[in-house]
Amino acid sequence: MSEPASSVVTTPLAAIETPLLAVALAEGTSVPASLAALDQAAGGVLTRAITSGDFKGKRDETSLLYPAGGKAQRVLLVGMGKAGDVTRNTLRRAAAVGGKRARALGATQLACAVATEARNGTTARDLGQAIVEGAAQGAWSFTELKAAPDDPRPEVAAIVIVCDDRESKDAEAGRRVGDAIAAGHRLTRYLQVQPGNVCTPAYLANEAQRLADAYGFTATTLDRQEIGKQGMGALLAVAQGSAQEPRFIVLEYRGGGGGDAAPVVLVGKGVTFDSGGISIKPAQNMEDMKFDMSGAAAVLGTFETLGRLKPKINVVGLIPATENLPSGTAVKPGDVIRSLSGKTIEIINTDAEGRLILCDALSYARRFKPVAVLDAATLTGAVVVALGHAAIGIMGTDEALLGEVREAGERAGERCWPLPLWDEYRDLLKSDVADVKNSAGRGAGTIAGGWFLREFADGYPWVHLDIAGTAYTESEAPYQSKGPTAVGVRLFSEFILKRAGA
Structure with a gap:
C-alpha cells in the first residue's frame, strides 16, 4: 500500500514540470485570466478547447490537452460546474477526477491547480486540504492480489498543489491535514477491499495493534x-x-x-x-x-x-x-x-x-x-x-x-x-x-x-x-x-x- 508524497509549490503554471497538470475551472466560454499565461505558453490549446465548445466546464467534464510549449507534458482541464456553486467539496471532487485520470495515464506525478475565478471564496487552507484528499482518492487502486494486473501502470507517487505565493502558508496547513486524512482514507479502503479469508477478526485486531505500536495508542x-x-x-x-x-x-x-x-x-x-x-x-x-x-x-x-x-x-x-x-x-x-x-x-x-x-x-x-x-x-x-x-x-x-x-x-x-x-x-x-x-x-x-x-x-x-x-x-x-x-x-x-x- 504505497503512499503518494504531497507538497505545495508557488511556481507559475507555465513553468511547472510534470507529466500531468490538472487545472480545475468553472463553466465558461473563454479562458480565465488567471490561466492566460499557461495558455500562451502551451500554444493556445486551452483557448481552442474552450472557445470551440469542446470543453464547457460542466461538473466532471474533462479535456486532455497536449501543449505545444511550456513544461507540462499534458494539461487536463477538469470542469466544476457553475462558479457560484463551487465549494471545497467541489474542489475535492475535481482533484479526484484528476487523480483517477493520472492513474489511468500512468503519470507518476500529478500537479493540481484551480483557476482563481472559480474558487468562489474557498480559502487556501481548504484548497490545500481538498486537493490532497481528492487526488489521493482518485489515484487509489488495488492490484496486489493479481499475479499480473490487466494493464500495469505506475502509481501516482507525488501530488503537487500549485498556488499563489501569498497563500502558500495556509495551503501548506491544509495540505498537512488533507495528507493525514488521505492516509486514513487509504488504510480504510485497503482493509475494506480485502477478501474475507484475509481480513478476519484477528486481522483487524492485528491492524489495531500495528496502529498502537506506530503512534503510541x-x-x-x-x-x-x-x-x-x-x-x-x-x-x-x-x-x-x-x-x-x-x-x-x-x-x-x-x-x-x-x-x-x-x-x-x-x-x-x-x-x-x-x-x-x-x-x-x-x-x-x-x-x-x-x-x-x-x-x-x-x-x-x-x-x-x-x-x-x-x-x-x-x-x-x-x-x-x-x-x-x-x-x-x-x-x-x-x-x-x-x-x-x-x-x-x-x-x-x-x-x-x-x-x-x-x-x-x-x-x-x-x-x-x-x-x-x-x-x-x-x-x-x-x-x-x-x-x-x-x-x-x-x-x-x-x-x-x-x-x-x-x-x-x-x-x-x-x-x-x-x-x-x-x-x-x-x-x-x-x-x-x-x-x-x-x-x-x-x-x-x-x-x-x-x-x-x-x-x-x-x-x-x-x-x-x-x-x-x-x-x-x-x-x-x-x-x-x-x-x-x-x-x-x-x-x-x-x-x-x-x-x-x-
Whole structure:
C-alpha cells in the first residue's frame, strides 16, 4: 500500500514540470485570466478547447490537452460546474477526477491547480486540504492480489498543489491535514477491499495493534473467552456459528486534558463476512458482504489520521469483530440471548446481526463516560431504499450532536440525512418472550435498527450512522474507482478536529 508524497509549490503554471497538470475551472466560454499565461505558453490549446465548445466546464467534464510549449507534458482541464456553486467539496471532487485520470495515464506525478475565478471564496487552507484528499482518492487502486494486473501502470507517487505565493502558508496547513486524512482514507479502503479469508477478526485486531505500536495508542483486544467473561452475549451469539474467533478491539488515543477529559467514542461494526447466518442471504452478490466491516475500517482509518495529526482531544475506538455464518452451532431464529447490558434479545432474523454486536459495544462504551458516541455500520439494506447511495442515514438521541455530525458530513463531502426515532417506532421491537427483538420486518427497517441500538445507548449523547448505501460502489465514477469508499473517515476526522479546535 504505497503512499503518494504531497507538497505545495508557488511556481507559475507555465513553468511547472510534470507529466500531468490538472487545472480545475468553472463553466465558461473563454479562458480565465488567471490561466492566460499557461495558455500562451502551451500554444493556445486551452483557448481552442474552450472557445470551440469542446470543453464547457460542466461538473466532471474533462479535456486532455497536449501543449505545444511550456513544461507540462499534458494539461487536463477538469470542469466544476457553475462558479457560484463551487465549494471545497467541489474542489475535492475535481482533484479526484484528476487523480483517477493520472492513474489511468500512468503519470507518476500529478500537479493540481484551480483557476482563481472559480474558487468562489474557498480559502487556501481548504484548497490545500481538498486537493490532497481528492487526488489521493482518485489515484487509489488495488492490484496486489493479481499475479499480473490487466494493464500495469505506475502509481501516482507525488501530488503537487500549485498556488499563489501569498497563500502558500495556509495551503501548506491544509495540505498537512488533507495528507493525514488521505492516509486514513487509504488504510480504510485497503482493509475494506480485502477478501474475507484475509481480513478476519484477528486481522483487524492485528491492524489495531500495528496502529498502537506506530503512534503510541493503547490497544486492548479481547478474545472469545474474555468476551464471555465480560458478558457480551450478543456478540458471542453472532460469532458462535463461525470457526473464526471473534475479537473485541479497544483503541485509546489520549491527546487532550491530561488524559482525563471525557473522550469521544467511535464504534465500528466489524462483521468481516456476513452470510446472514441461518437466515441466509441470496447467493447473488453475497461476495460484497466482505464490506460488512466497513464501519470498523472507518474507525481504524480515523485512528491513522489521529496518529499523524495528534489533535488535543481524547478518542476511544471500539470494534466488535466477527463473522456471521450458518453452522450446527449458529444462533437460530427464536433463540433468546442476554446482552452485556443485561437485556434479553429474541432473535427473529439472524441476518440482523450488526445491531447485536453493536449493542454490546454501546454498553461497553459507558465505562469511558464519553462526551459523545458515534457508531458507523453497514446496518440495513433499507437505508438504500430510503436514501439510495448518496447519503448516510443518521439517527440519535441528541439534536445538537446530530447537527454537529451533519455539519461535519457537509465539510467532509459525506452528507447525512436524519431519520426519526419517535416513541411510536419502539413498538416495532416488542417481543413476547424477551425485553426486545432484533428485527421488526420490512417496514421502517432502518429506523427499527436505530431504535434497537438506542435501547443500549444509555447515559451519553449518541448518533448512529447507517452507511450501508455509501460504504462501497458497484460501478465506476469519474472521481472514484468501483469498490470501497472509506466513508466515515473524513466525517469522523472533521468532527474530531473541530471538537479539538484544530
